[in-house]
Amino acid sequence: MIWEVFRQEAAGDYHAHCGNVHAPDREMALLFAEIQHGRRKPTNSLWVVPQDEVGEVDTDEAVFGGTTDKSYRFAQTYSVEPAAEEVEASEEEQTEAERKRGDL
Amino acid sequence: MATADGASYAGVDDLDGEEAAEAVERLLFRLADDELVVAERYTEWQVRAPTLESDISLANVAQDELGHARLWYQVLERFGHDETDLIWERDPEDFRHGTLVEQPFADGDWADAVVRGYLYDVAEDERLHALEDSTFAPIRDRVGKVLDEEAYHLEYAESWLERLAGSEDGHERLQDALDRLYPYALTLFEPGDGTTDARIVEMGVRERSLGALRESWHDRVDDYLGSLGLRVPPLEPSERADGHVSPTDLPDHVGREGDHTDHWPALFAEMTGTYEDLGRDHATRIMDDDE
Numbered sequence: 001m002i003w004e005v006f007r008q009e010a011a012g013d014y015h016a017h018c019g020n021v022h023a024p025d026r027e028m029a030l031l032f033a034e035i036q037h038g039r040r041k042p043t044n045s046l047w048v049v050p051q052d053e054v055g056e057v058d059t060d061e062a063v064f065g066g067t068t069d070k071s072y073r074f075a076q077t078y079s080v081e082p083a084a085e086e087v088e089a090s091e092e093e094q095t096e097a098e099r100k101r102g103d104l
Numbered sequence: 105m106a107t108a109d110g111a112s113y114a115g116v117d118d119l120d121g122e123e124a125a126e127a128v129e130r131l132l133f134r135l136a137d138d139e140l141v142v143a144e145r146y147t148e149w150q151v152r153a154p155t156l157e158s159d160i161s162l163a164n165v166a167q168d169e170l171g172h173a174r175l176w177y178q179v180l181e182r183f184g185h186d187e188t189d190l191i192w193e194r195d196p197e198d199f200r201h202g203t204l205v206e207q208p209f210a211d212g213d214w215a216d217a218v219v220r221g222y223l224y225d226v227a228e229d230e231r232l233h234a235l236e237d238s239t240f241a242p243i244r245d246r247v248g249k250v251l252d253e254e255a256y257h258l259e260y261a262e263s264w265l266e267r268l269a270g271s272e273d274g275h276e277r278l279q280d281a282l283d284r285l286y287p288y289a290l291t292l293f294e295p296g297d298g299t300t301d302a303r304i305v306e307m308g309v310r311e312r313s314l315g316a317l318r319e320s321w322h323d324r325v326d327d328y329l330g331s332l333g334l335r336v337p338p339l340e341p342s343e344r345a346d347g348h349v350s351p352t353d354l355p356d357h358v359g360r361e362g363d364h365t366d367h368w369p370a371l372f373a374e375m376t377g378t379y380e381d382l383g384r385d386h387a388t389r390i391m392d393d394d395e
Contacts, residue, residue, distance in 0.1 A: 021157050024267065031260055032157035035164045 003029035004054060005037045006047040015047050023048075065101070074098070111308065113240045116182045127303040128240055129183050130200070130296070131310065134360065135231075136176035137201035138292070140191070141368075142224055143169035144375050145205060146217070154214055161260060162217065168253040175250065178393050179242045187387040192379050196364070196372040202291035203359040206368040215268060215277035216285070222261035223289040226325055229254055230317045231310070239308035246394075262328070269332040279334055286337055287355045293318035294349070296360035315346040 003023055006015035018037050023029035029048040038046055071077045075087045076094040087094075111120075119125045146166035153159035177190050204224065209216050232251050238244040268274035293314045295301040305313050312320075319339065326336040343349050357365045379387075 022155055023157060028263055028267070031256075031263060032161060034256070035161045036157060039164060 001025075002051040003033070003048040004051050005029075005033045006049070007037055007041070007043055008045040008047075009042050010044050013044070015045065020051065021048070026050075111239055113307075113309075115242065119240075123303065124307060125183065127300045127307070128243075128309055129180065130300050131304055132176050132180050132183075132243075133200040134202075134296075136173050136180060136190075137199045138205055138224075138228075139169045139173035139176065141199070141201045141371070142205040143167070143173065144371060145207075145209070146221075148209060149217060152212070153217075158214075158264075162221075165221070165257050165260065168257065172250045172253070175246045175394055179246070182242065187389070188385075192376055192384070192387050196369045197362045199359075199364070199368070199372070200296070200362065201359055202288070202294065203355055203357050203365050203368075204285065204288035204291055206359070206364060206371055207285070207288055208367050208371075213277070213281065215274065216281040218261060218264040218268060219278055219281040220285055221257065222265060222329075223285060223325065224292070225254060225257045225261055227289065227292045227317070227321050229258060230321050230324075234310050234312040234317060237308075237311060243309065249394075265329070265332060269334065275333060278332075282329065282334055282336065287353060290318070290349050290354055291358045291360065293321070294354070294358045294360045296358075313346055315344070315348075318349070319344045 001022065001024060002020050003026075004020045005018055007018040008015045021029055021032040021036055023032050026048060030046070033046050033048050037043070074094055074097070075090050076098065078084070078087060113119050116125060116128075119128060143166040146162055146169070149162050150159060153162055177185075177187065180190060181187070204220065207220075229251075232247055232254065235243055235247050236251075238247070265278065268278055295314050301314050304310050322336070322339040326338075329336050337353075340350075341347070343353075355365075357363050359365075359368075
């Protein structure tokens, strides 16, 4: 049985997927994950999740974000000189999202 | 921490006299050598354990035990030894580990690795807790670090025992390994000589005698393995507390006075093979001493 492993580096961080382990049950999966995924990188917490329990939807089935222009969803669109404080504060995040969408 | 008369030893120079120093030194050799040799055997499972995950976990346990050996050898350096003499250039007959840890694994006998790890880890847990309040500061200061890593070892061994005991085949393999290893496990509590252990307890270096540790170890192992349907040999009343185990219940070689099985010189040769091949005459160091 395969267990997907999620590692949280520091308290408050998201648990990020970091790999998996083969184990017969949750207890063994945690013991294995502790060594395989927690011994080298900084680790505050690990989750193990049975692979079968992970639901997935991907680009074969969905058009993430839709197909029409919905740039009004993004604060960047409202950026004027001088930028609103809120826009400036989230600019980096917005730019990153646009870059990942391929818009930049 | 202190004994009834308030003694406490900050370092080697504070030990009263040669006999006291020798007793502590002997205790440290037992601790260090057990850890080094058990680790050396565990590493034989690398790329051979049942799954990649169990392989990495056992290799990690081996690394922990090597780290513990290192902590104890570093204390021995304060008695005038150096790493080269302590390991690489030492006569194999001068090693003081119990013969449990030098036994080879039968090919692919994972149950042996699991049972051995369990018997050893419970013994270690007992003796480390008895050292937590040691009057000898260099030991006392290091016990916590070791215990923090030991919890995983026990949990890991118990998890495997519970799962292997659940099938008929697994149960039989565990019992075979237990029958074979139990007499060797008793060597962990053999004093080696007639005076050191009493002196160690009297000085408060370790809180409890080897006999008392054996009794706790036996009852713990018996309770737990018994709950999994495994048979553990009984400990007779005469073998409890400060009593002695009958020599007929012990293996022919105990190890504590250097009387090892033939497996040890072979393992030692393998362990030091690269050092010899490279024609080294001293150990190369890449890490600083622990604090």
